Amino acid sequence: MLLPVPPATSFTPVFSLFGGALIGLGAATLWIGNGRVAGVSGVLGGLIEPKERDWKLAFVAGMLLTGLIARVLGIDPSFQLSGPRLLLVPAGLLVGLGAALAGGCGSGHGICGLSRLSPRSIAATATFMGVAFVAVFITRVIGGMF
Amino acid sequence: MRVLIALIAGALFSAGLLISGMGDPAKLLNFLSVGPRWDPSVAVVMSAGAAVMALGFLTARSLRKPLFTDAFAVLPRHGINLRLVGGAAMFGLGWGLMGLCPGPAVADLVLHPGPVGLFIVPMIIGIWGYRLFNKSKSAAAARVGVSV
Numbered sequence: 431m432l433l434p435v436p437p438a439t440s441f442t443p444v445f446s447l448f449g450g451a452l453i454g455l456g457a458a459t460l461w462i463g464n465g466r467v468a469g470v471s472g473v474l475g476g477l478i479e480p481k482e483r484d485w486k487l488a489f490v491a492g493m494l495l496t497g498l499i500a501r502v503l504g505i506d507p508s509f510q511l512s513g514p515r516l517l518l519v520p521a522g523l524l525v526g527l528g529a530a531l532a533g534g535c536g537s538g539h540g541i542c543g544l545s546r547l548s549p550r551s552i553a554a555t556a557t558f559m560g561v562a563f564v565a566v567f568i569t570r571v572i573g574g575m576f
Numbered sequence: 577m578r579v580l581i582a583l584i585a586g587a588l589f590s591a592g593l594l595i596s597g598m599g600d601p602a603k604l605l606n607f608l609s610v611g612p613r614w615d616p617s618v619a620v621v622m623s624a625g626a627a628v629m630a631l632g633f634l635t636a637r638s639l640r641k642p643l644f645t646d647a648f649a650v651l652p653r654h655g656i657n658l659r660l661v662g663g664a665a666m667f668g669l670g671w672g673l674m675g676l677c678p679g680p681a682v683a684d685l686v687l688h689p690g691p692v693g694l695f696i697v698p699m700i701i702g703i704w705g706y707r708l709f710n711k712s713k714s715a716a717a718a719r720v721g722v723s724v
Binding site: 433435436437438439440441442443445446447448449450451452453454455456457458459460461462463464465466467468470471474475478479484485486488489490491492493494495496497498500501506507508509510511512513515516517518519520521522523524525526527528529530531532533535536537539540541542544545546548549550553554555557558559560561562563564565566567569570571 | 674
């Protein structure tokens with residue numbers, strides 16, 4: 431096993447349903463209000479260009495604001511890393527470059543794209559899910575979990 | 577108004593990520609490792625999110641334009657190519673490595689700036705690097721009169 435097995439987490443259907451619905455509501459708000467897709471990698475990428483930078487900054491600020499409110503209220507959602515912290519650097523680079531090449535990430539392709547049955551997004555989501563399953567299988571499952 | 581809408585949308589989006597547990601890399605990794613300890617939460621989150629967003633897309637169909645801007649963005653549906661699949665594969669590899677991806681990383685940043693910063697800075701460098709590379713490529717092509 432190359433990387434440690436992550437700490438066990440339990441299936442949380444109610445929080446998942448409610449949280450997932452809120453994610454959808456946020457994305458729907460942006461689409462119905464502004465006609466724009468809530469794709470986080472696309473919004474972050476767009477910050478480098480002046481075009482429509484105002485709403486993109488506001489979207490990111492809104493995302494950070496929630497974290498800030500949680501922090502002020504003392505709410506500390508679970509956050510458990512497993513593996514050496516330095517691995518976060520290549521992981522981030524791969525995720526960023528990959529999302530830019532693919533034109534979207536878990537939010538743009540995974541939620542917004544799937545919800546309108548876009549063939550591009552279905553292909554992207556199936557690919558990144560498949561590769562992620564294989565990556566985890568090789569690095570953390572073999573020899574560890576069974 | 578459109579700035580306020582984006583702020584609210586971002587706040588809701590991020591609240592959904594944190595409430596659903598998507599901010600926890602262990603939850604993502606436990607979804608990605610099928611076995612006796614498999615945690616299917618991610619599938620429920622994505623399905624619920626996509627279902628509500630589908631209602632949003634359907635509602636928007638009856639509108640001529642968005643409430644606060646002039647037009648809906650035109651979204652590509654087709655064009656499955658090596659760039660899309662290769663990019664998605666790179667993304668999957670990075671995601672599977674540590675269990676973090678762009679949405680949860682932004683949602684987590686204020687709560688865990690240290691480790692999330694280690695991830696989000698190279699992530700943004702990757703996204704911007706690709707954009708700048710593309711821009712300089714099309715600028716160079718424009719100089720020699722080739723369209724890309």
